Amino acid sequence: MILVCGDSADPVTNLFCVRLDDYGADYRFLDLRSYPRSYKIVRYRQTDKSNGSISCADWSLRIEDIEAVFVRNLYDPNNKIDDRHGQDVGVALEAELNLGLHSLFTGLRCPVVNSFAAIWANQSKPYQATLIQRAGLLIPATLITTNVGEARRFCESMENGGIYKSASAKTIGTRQVDLKTLPALMAGSKSAIYFQEYVRGSDIRVHVVGTKIFATKVNSGLVDYRFEETGRLRMEATSLPCKIAGACIHLTQRLGLLFSGIDLRETPEGDFYCFEVNAQPGFTFFEQRTGQPISRALWELLSGN
Amino acid sequence: MYLVLGEPNRQVVEAFTATLQQRNRPVLFLKELTSELDFIWSFNTNQSSSALSIDGHNIDSNAIRGVLVQNPLLLDSEPPPEDAVQYAQAEKNAILFAWFSSLVCPVINRYPVEYWFSPGVALPFWEKWIRDSGLEIAPAILSNVEAAIKKFGEALGTGASYLPFCGSEAYRASTKEDWKGIAKLAAICPVNLTWFIPPLYAGCVVGKRVFWNRHVSKAISQCERQLVEISRAAHLDFVEFHLATNKDLVYVHRVDPFPKLEPFDGKLRRLIAEELVKYLDSGARS
Numbered sequence: 001m002i003l004v005c006g007d008s009a010d011p012v013t014n015l016f017c018v019r020l021d022d023y024g025a026d027y028r029f030l031d032l033r034s035y036p037r038s039y040k041i042v043r044y045r046q047t048d049k050s051n052g053s054i055s056c057a058d059w060s061l062r063i064e065d066i067e068a069v070f071v072r073n074l075y076d077p078n079n080k081i082d083d084r085h086g087q088d089v090g091v092a093l094e095a096e097l098n099l100g101l102h103s104l105f106t107g108l109r110c111p112v113v114n115s116f117a118a119i120w121a122n123q124s125k126p127y128q129a130t131l132i133q134r135a136g137l138l139i140p141a142t143l144i145t146t147n148v149g150e151a152r153r154f155c156e157s158m159e160n161g162g163i164y165k166s167a168s169a170k171t172i173g174t175r176q177v178d179l180k181t182l183p184a185l186m187a188g189s190k191s192a193i194y195f196q197e198y199v200r201g202s203d204i205r206v207h208v209v210g211t212k213i214f215a216t217k218v219n220s221g222l223v224d225y226r227f228e229e230t231g232r233l234r235m236e237a238t239s240l241p242c243k244i245a246g247a248c249i250h251l252t253q254r255l256g257l258l259f260s261g262i263d264l265r266e267t268p269e270g271d272f273y274c275f276e277v278n279a280q281p282g283f284t285f286f287e288q289r290t291g292q293p294i295s296r297a298l299w300e301l302l303s304g305n
Numbered sequence: 306m307y308l309v310l311g312e313p314n315r316q317v318v319e320a321f322t323a324t325l326q327q328r329n330r331p332v333l334f335l336k337e338l339t340s341e342l343d344f345i346w347s348f349n350t351n352q353s354s355s356a357l358s359i360d361g362h363n364i365d366s367n368a369i370r371g372v373l374v375q376n377p378l379l380l381d382s383e384p385p386p387e388d389a390v391q392y393a394q395a396e397k398n399a400i401l402f403a404w405f406s407s408l409v410c411p412v413i414n415r416y417p418v419e420y421w422f423s424p425g426v427a428l429p430f431w432e433k434w435i436r437d438s439g440l441e442i443a444p445a446i447l448s449n450v451e452a453a454i455k456k457f458g459e460a461l462g463t464g465a466s467y468l469p470f471c472g473s474e475a476y477r478a479s480t481k482e483d484w485k486g487i488a489k490l491a492a493i494c495p496v497n498l499t500w501f502i503p504p505l506y507a508g509c510v511v512g513k514r515v516f517w518n519r520h521v522s523k524a525i526s527q528c529e530r531q532l533v534e535i536s537r538a539a540h541l542d543f544v545e546f547h548l549a550t551n552k553d554l555v556y557v558h559r560v561d562p563f564p565k566l567e568p569f570d571g572k573l574r575r576l577i578a579e580e581l582v583k584y585l586d587s588g589a590r591s
Binding site for chain 1: 338339340341342343344345346347348349350353389390391392393395396397398399400402403404406407417418419421422423424425427429430432435436440441442444445446447448449450453457469470471493494495497
């Protein structure tokens, strides 16, 4: 039995469940929107065994019968905190609930997409960049600094200018550096700023499911296609050179992930730069526009096919 | 030059600093990378270099002899911080973590990313390593079902410990009032309960050595190799374990990847600090 754990208001979770229904998959859905009030959790743990059950009005599942887990939306910064008992209690409660669920999944000896340990790397983009570089993919020249002079020199030295973005998971998108307003930008910041060379080229989003690759070319007029109007985005399935496909799989595995969304950019010269690895990719957005069977691949991974 | 980074644990930092000062070794403290510091870190596919200026000291990263990492900075959530404050904090934490992870000098601990950014890495997340080492963990229950919790507590006979996954505290549950409180908590969040088996023995791993907070039996001391093994598997050099015994069995009760050394007296803290310095100087890294 597959356990899907997510938020019923999340379109990705919803669509994945619809696909699982289409495939006739055996699964149970734990809705974070009504967790824990609508669920009974009993999990016993000893050194060499773990048993118990998760149940709600509609179903009951023995923990020993869980054969795979697909989990998303935990630790989502957009989740509204239950602050009825105060903000600090609400924050602690949210963390305790999420860690409790993850502790349950951690004790299972079955595939978990994705595991607790593997989902944190994109909380630090520069940290992830060093891992990307070690996996054999190119990364843009980067400067993280509080020094205006260094920032100016860096951006002026880049052939296509510089961009800046957030170093953490709190995204502000990717923004072109305007040298005229650079001093004001840095004066207004309470931390160092994360600058990169602007890499010209075509965006490619790669979904890695186990050892399967789904590459999608994304055409947009913006520096950051995530902020493009949906109607203006054009997407098509594409293929990658073997070496790049292999590097994407290797990177996903090195991060401990079974499923990832990797952002690449192919330059006119045929080089591939990697910007980010997403451990909870919004893959259905790409699947719906290209017909790429990412959901099916996920289901096959979860069901051991 | 040695660096101490992050939110400090007072006992650890005091002992570490005193040891370095005794040896005339300079040490600087950097709680967070604020915009007031002069910080420059550049890297690309092939190279990385960084430098910063703290309190008038210009430091090239290649000149850092060793780093002791403490805790990530957390924001108080009461009153709720403004979005801009939260953003700045997230940025500082993300950059600090990436930076110390990239340093070529010895770093204790060079934390895997989940330790730094998750709300906690509690005992269940150590289970596989503990199991692989041959050590035991105390039986536990995670539940929001009052009857199951009550049955677990009654079966123990020794009283139970409530161990929240966030934070490093444990709370004893033995009286009627305690269990009423547990039931109230369980109504809003599944609770994690385990045995309460005093006394607890604190073992601090530094590299390949283990320091105990009190005299230990042969059974406990024989676990030292396993504690070192677990630490290595977790990619850590400095870990605090709390063990307990039940009849002839030794159990891991709790693991703290951000050691506080509270169960250790001043003399032992100095010994641990000396070992930390020695370990950094030996160039060992996880």
